[in-house]
Structures are given as structure tokens and as C-alpha cells.
Amino acid sequence: MRVQTYNQALLEMASASLAELARTGAGRAPRTQAQESHFLSLWLADSLKEKRFSRLVMEDLKGWVQQARTQGAGADLKGLLSRIVRHYSQAAREGLGARLMALLDDCEQAGWQRITEYALDGKARLASQGQASIVICAAELASALAGDELVAPLTLYVRGDEQQLARFAQCHGLLIGQGNKKQTRVKHHKGHLLMPANALPALALLAQERRI
Numbered sequence: 001m002r003v004q005t006y007n008q009a010l011l012e013m014a015s016a017s018l019a020e021l022a023r024t025g026a027g028r029a030p031r032t033q034a035q036e037s038h039f040l041s042l043w044l045a046d047s048l049k050e051k052r053f054s055r056l057v058m059e060d061l062k063g064w065v066q067q068a069r070t071q072g073a074g075a076d077l078k079g080l081l082s083r084i085v086r087h088y089s090q091a092a093r094e095g096l097g098a099r100l101m102a103l104l105d106d107c108e109q110a111g112w113q114r115i116t117e118y119a120l121d122g123k124a125r126l127a128s129q130g131q132a133s134i135v136i137c138a139a140e141l142a143s144a145l146a147g148d149e150l151v152a153p154l155t156l157y158v159r160g161d162e163q164q165l166a167r168f169a170q171c172h173g174l175l176i177g178q179g180n181k182k183q184t185r186v187k188h189h190k191g192h193l194l195m196p197a198n199a200l201p202a203l204a205l206l207a208q209e210r211r212i
Contacts, residue, residue, distance in 0.1 A: 006201060007088055009054035014084040017043055021078065034073035041068035041077060060203060083206040092173030093197045096150035099172040106168045107134050112160055116141055120185045132160025135186050154194045157186040166207035175204035
């Protein structure tokens with residue numbers, strides 16, 4: 001029996017929801033954003049009642065349904081589901097160590113401070129005069145990598161444009177956890193979790209679609 005992972009369940013749910021939106025809208029006048037959000041809100045609510053998808057994504061569904069009820073079209077459920085499909089369909093399971101190094105290179109080339117050579121004891125403070133920065137404890141990085149692979153959970157401490165970070169992550173097939181200010185060891189930074197095989201237990205930081 002195949003055991004479904006959170007990533008697989010999330011991608012299946014998002015893909016099925018967008019397919020249903022497209023199927024029911026075929027041959028009709030284009031829906032407005034408000035109409036799309038209303039349809040998806042009802043579809044996700046029905047999915048909860050009917051247990052259409054894995055229990056792994058039930059809490060996500062509950063949150064999105066509630067968000068749609070309070071925000072209406074502002075919840076942009078279609079945009080959220082599209083971002084999930086786009087990002088999770090590109091997520092890799094192997095070579096995450098090398099992919100992380102490529103992400104760090106991108107951050108550095110974009111003008112971020114890249115700090116991975118120091119151990120973090122207690123809560124560190126970085127004097128960067130507002131410059132974007134990404135910090136990883138040297139000892140944790142060394143123990144989390146085995147060649148090109150990530151073999152243990154690793155926290156990235158980030159201060160900067162999270163959307164830029166999300167775009168870099170998507171480009172390199174990485175799923176990075178959403179920022180947490182409470183679980184940080186660097187002042188004014190958020191902790192972002194990276195897991196072996198991209199096996200985050202919750203929704204990753206997602207890149208917005210860039211508008212020209």
C-alpha cells in the first residue's frame with residue numbers, strides 16, 4: 001500500500017481543484033476573480049465534508065475556506081492553488097545539498113550577505129545596516145550535508161525579501177518553510193526550515209507570479 005506524503009496530497013488537492021474550476025467553466029463566459037474564489041471556497045468546503053482528499057491537508061483546507069469567507073475575492077484561492085501546483089510540481093527529492101548551495105549563490109549574487117562559516121551559540125546579532133542576509137550555523141550545515149545531499153533538517157535564518165527567496169527556492173526545486181520569528185537564533189531574522197527530500201510538514205513559502 002502506497003503511503004501518500006503531505007507534498008503529494010497537497011499537489012493532488014490543488015491540481016484537482018483547479019481542474020474542477022476549469023471543467024465547470026468550460027464553454028461559459030469567463031468568471032470574475034470573485035466568482036472563482038466563491039466557487040473554489042464552496043468546492044473546498046464540500047471536499048472537507050466529503051473527505052475528498054487526504055487528512056494531511058485538512059487543516060490547510062479549513063484555513064483557506066475560512067479565509068475565503070472573511071476576505072471574499074481577496075483570498076485569491078485560484079492564485080494560491082496555482083502557486084502550489086507550480087512550486088510543488090518542481091520540487092526535487094534528491095541533490096538538495098547542491099541545490100541549497102546554488103540558492104546561496106543566487107542570494108549572494110543578488111546582494112545578500114551570505115554567512116555560513118560561524119557557529120551560532122545563543123542568539124546572535126548581525127550588524128548589516130539593513131542589508132538582506134541569510135545565515136546558517138556552520139556546525140549544523142556540516143552535519144546536515146553529505147556530499148550533494150541534505151540528510152538532516154536545517155534552518156536558514158533570513159532577513160530580506162521573502163518573495164525573492166521563494167523564487168530562488170522554486171528555481172532550484174527547494175521547498176523552504178515559511179518564516180518563524182519565534183524560532184530564530186539570529187536577531188531580526190526569521191527561521192526557515194529545509195527538510196531532507198523536501199519533506200516539510202506544512203505549506204512551503206510560495207513565490208507570487210511576477211507581473212510584467
